[in-house]
Amino acid sequence: MTAMATSLRPDTGSRKGAAVTFDGAAVRLRGRTIWSDVSLTVAEAAFVAVLGPNGAGKSTLIKAILGLLPLAAGTASVLGRQPGVAKGRIGYLPQRHGFDSGTRIRGVDLVQLGLDGTRWGIPLPGSPSRKRDAARVAEVIELVGATTYARRPIGELSGGEQQRLLIAQALVRRPRLLLLDEPLDSLDLPNQAAVAALVRRICEEEQVAVLLVAHDINPIIGYLDRVIYLAGGGAIEGAPEEVITSETLSRLYGAPIEVLHASDSRLVVVGQPEAPFVHGDRHA
Amino acid sequence: MATVMPEAAVFQGLSWNPLTDVQQLFTYPFMVNALAAGTIVAVMAGVTGWFMVLRRQTFAGHTLSVIAFPGAAAASLAGLPLAVGYFGFCGLGALALAGIAGSRRSLSAESAAIGALQALALALGFLFVTLYHGVLNGLDSLLFGTFLGITTQQVVVLLAVAAAAVGLVAIAARPLFFASVDADVARAGGVPVSALGFGFLLVLGLSVAETSQITGALLVFALLVTPAATAHQLTARPALGIALSVALALAVTWLGLALAYFSIYPVGFYITSLSFGLYVLVRLGRALGRRRRATARLALRAA
Numbered sequence: 001m002t003a004m005a006t007s008l009r010p011d012t013g014s015r016k017g018a019a020v021t022f023d024g025a026a027v028r029l030r031g032r033t034i035w036s037d038v039s040l041t042v043a044e045a046a047f048v049a050v051l052g053p054n055g056a057g058k059s060t061l062i063k064a065i066l067g068l069l070p071l072a073a074g075t076a077s078v079l080g081r082q083p084g085v086a087k088g089r090i091g092y093l094p095q096r097h098g099f100d101s102g103t104r105i106r107g108v109d110l111v112q113l114g115l116d117g118t119r120w121g122i123p124l125p126g127s128p129s130r131k132r133d134a135a136r137v138a139e140v141i142e143l144v145g146a147t148t149y150a151r152r153p154i155g156e157l158s159g160g161e162q163q164r165l166l167i168a169q170a171l172v173r174r175p176r177l178l179l180l181d182e183p184l185d186s187l188d189l190p191n192q193a194a195v196a197a198l199v200r201r202i203c204e205e206e207q208v209a210v211l212l213v214a215h216d217i218n219p220i221i222g223y224l225d226r227v228i229y230l231a232g233g234g235a236i237e238g239a240p241e242e243v244i245t246s247e248t249l250s251r252l253y254g255a256p257i258e259v260l261h262a263s264d265s266r267l268v269v270v271g272q273p274e275a276p277f278v279h280g281d282r283h284a
Numbered sequence: 285m286a287t288v289m290p291e292a293a294v295f296q297g298l299s300w301n302p303l304t305d306v307q308q309l310f311t312y313p314f315m316v317n318a319l320a321a322g323t324i325v326a327v328m329a330g331v332t333g334w335f336m337v338l339r340r341q342t343f344a345g346h347t348l349s350v351i352a353f354p355g356a357a358a359a360s361l362a363g364l365p366l367a368v369g370y371f372g373f374c375g376l377g378a379l380a381l382a383g384i385a386g387s388r389r390s391l392s393a394e395s396a397a398i399g400a401l402q403a404l405a406l407a408l409g410f411l412f413v414t415l416y417h418g419v420l421n422g423l424d425s426l427l428f429g430t431f432l433g434i435t436t437q438q439v440v441v442l443l444a445v446a447a448a449a450v451g452l453v454a455i456a457a458r459p460l461f462f463a464s465v466d467a468d469v470a471r472a473g474g475v476p477v478s479a480l481g482f483g484f485l486l487v488l489g490l491s492v493a494e495t496s497q498i499t500g501a502l503l504v505f506a507l508l509v510t511p512a513a514t515a516h517q518l519t520a521r522p523a524l525g526i527a528l529s530v531a532l533a534l535a536v537t538w539l540g541l542a543l544a545y546f547s548i549y550p551v552g553f554y555i556t557s558l559s560f561g562l563y564v565l566v567r568l569g570r571a572l573g574r575r576r577r578a579t580a581r582l583a584l585r586a587a
Binding site: 066068087088090092093094096104105106109110113114116117118119120121122152153169170 | 454455456457458459461462465466468469470471472473474475516517520521522
């Protein structure tokens with residue numbers, strides 16, 4: 001597995017300036033190894049996609065970076081600290097299926113929670129800190145282009161609109177690292193591309209490293225710096241055109257995989273084994 | 285004169301002079317105590333009810349209110365003050381619910397377990413009433429509420445418990461709101477989501493125990509759910525919503541107590557009907573508003 005998990009080319013960012021570094025890392029859940037021997041580096045302000053089939057441990061990787069899951073082996077460094085220490089400097093958007101139409105919470109309140117949701121007590125109305133917070137909330141809502149609908153109940157908004165507000169919530173504390181777990185999942189294709197473009201812009205303007213978990217690489221490939229591909233209990237990290245190739249993926253899966261280039265420049269991965277293969281206890 | 289007039293006043297009923305009628309309400313100490321207790325309970329129910337509706341825990345809240353009934357019946361049986369039974373059983377009930385929520389495997393398993401607990405509570409209540417040889421004084425009022433005979437000491441206890449509970453909710457307001465709306469993100473940001481859920485159930489238990497003492501065990505929802513649900517319909521702003529929830533609970537409590545004072549019908553009926561009426565009105569109003577907006581949009585498109 002070692003060969004598969006190593007980076008395909010030397011990383012652009014130095015190790016010291018990296019947002020996330022994993023070295024020989026492994027995670028076990030209920031006695032089952034999800035992935036092991038994973039070594040990767042996410043440079044500062046890089047836009048990195050986390051790809052792979054269902055059950056390959058994409059969300060597990062995000063949770064390990066957040067420090068919500070302990071490593072069974074290896075070491076990890078997140079923003080120069082142990083995972084879970086730098087919580088305040090990480091923006092996180094978990095995998096979800098949207099707010100149902102009855103949810104009576106305004107987008108602006110949801111974004112505000114990203115800023116002060118962990119603070120105890122009640123702030124005095126009209127206090128300077130409250131005004132500062134409100135200004136920052138308005139600024140970040142403007143950044144994601146959600147100003148026109150931020151004051152409507154979030155349940156009444158479309159999937160794309162909800163996703164923009166949730167990204168604003170993750171961004172409101174000016175994080176150095178943004179973890180987005182399948183933010184494109186429930187969106188139609190134009191919205192997937194629009195949100196991917198937004199994330200690219202945020203990545204550059206706010207100088208924040210982004211890890212975006214996705215099912216399909218096609219809507220985002222034009223915006224990405226790097227790709228982390230999880231499969232077969234391991235991971236490969238590198239530039240998209242290096243990772244999404246027949247040779248690399250076949251090596252990762254341990255089975256013949258073919259990457260086809262469709263005429264509209266879309267990529268199609270053919271022959272990937274189904275999830276049970278990935279769940280196999282090869283490392284136990 | 286001062287000794288004779290109040291006696292007559294009760295039987296005079298409404299004078300249709302608002303000032304005299306309000307004065308009448310405050311003539312007797314029992315009524316002053318009832319109004320004080322009602323005010324305390326309404327504020328507490330308005331605040332905790334708003335969070336309960338937000339967290340979709342109305343079924344848990346209803347179960348706690350059903351648990352209040354055997355609590356009160358057991359206290360009567362043991363010759364203890366009713367409040368001991370209410371607070372004791374609702375507190376234990378909250379612990380049981382927290383245990384169920386903590387060990388939940390799925391939402392449907394959780395609601396089934398809560399339902400089973402509810403049935404057990406009702407059966408226990410019935411057992412205690414039977415053990416009391418079926419002549420438990422005021423079974424009706426245990427179930428459907430009364431405003432008679434609230435002592436000043438009871439008011440003090442209600443106030444102390446309500447102040448503690450509302451204070452706790454105020455301290456935890458933002459993390460609790462965060463955990464209720466977006467538990468995963470809150471947990472990742474360092475909010476103690478499970479501890480808050482447990483603490484909130486305990487506060488909810490206290491609220492139910494307090495509210496039961498005015499509305500009876502079965503009509504707790506009139507103060508705990510209906511005003512809060514109405515407030516959620518009226519506004520999506522959190523601070524305004526909590527304020528509205530409290531204001532509505534206060535309004536229906538005061539009006540319900542006044543109506544019960546001047547009539548022969550029980551207070552639980554009035555509080556429940558008033559809050560239900562308000563809820564129906566608000567939902568109708570919102571439905572009409574939506575239809576009007578939709579029609580306006582259509583007209584705009586046609587033009």
